[in-house]
Amino acid sequence: SSVLYVRFTSDGSVTDSGFWIDYSSVVSDTCPALPDVANAERTGNGTAAGDVVLYRCEPGFTMTGAASLTCQAGVPPSWDTSPPSCTGQCDKQYKRPAGTGVILSPGYPDEYGTDQDCAWVIRGCGGPVTLSFRFFQTEEDYDILSVYDDSLDTPALEYSGQPDLKDYISISSVLYVRFTSDGSVTDSGFWIDYSSVVSDTCPALPDVANAERTGNGTAAGDVVLYRCEPGFTMTGAASLTCQAGVPPSWDTSPPNCTGQCD
Secondary structure: OOOOOOOOOOOOOOOOOOOOOOOOOOOOOOOOOOOOOOOEEEEOOOOOOOOEEEEEEOOOOEEEOOOEEEEEOOOOOEEOOOOOEEEOOOOOOEEEOOOEEEEEOOOOOOOOOOOOEEEEEEEOOOOOEEEEEEEEEOOOOOOEEEEEEOOOOOOOEEEOOOOOOOOEEOOOOEEEEEEEOOOOOOOOEEEEEEEEOOOOOOOOOOOOOOEEEEOOOOOOOOEEEEEEOOOOEEEOOOEEEEEOOOOOEEOOOOOEEEOOOO
């Protein structure tokens, strides 16, 4: 280090000649080397005055602190701030980006806290969502990760403790994931990767009550026509076109066919 603490003690009887110590210190002309930050990428390794080092958290992690550090001139040179940290956060129904990403327990890689209530919404790209468990360890039966698929009434699966970590593939294109912990014991938490398949077709259209449908295509450019049965009046568009995109989507919603008060 750049600091020494020197201490001399003597007992209560015999003495002696003592000591003479010369000391010297070398003035560094560079900043000290910066450490790697867990779950972050670093750009730059310079330590001369004026050099800049950048940190960027890996996907799913949130930065606390400064992303940019500059070596400032001085005797000796020093960094203008300390390196950041990259950890998981407790999101309140945070909508994760579609495609691929990461869900982390709050504070990961450190232990999560007590009384957590975190939620993430994962929207697939028109297809199912796959959850892949890289790591999972919570207080069994008390700290629970719930996965809701196609319905918010009842979880499709619940994970607690150290479960068998098999991939979960959704039946819908939207998953709602919630983590809760109690007020006592905590644990290491979890790291979950998610991915969704990009659909190359529009979703299948439903039948409309009291209407006839012409066409069942779901490829870009396909057209589906609805015609109300006699005695019913249409509200909305009679023609729907599948528009190209990522994923493809219908240009409008299906109509309704209802009776009217004449």
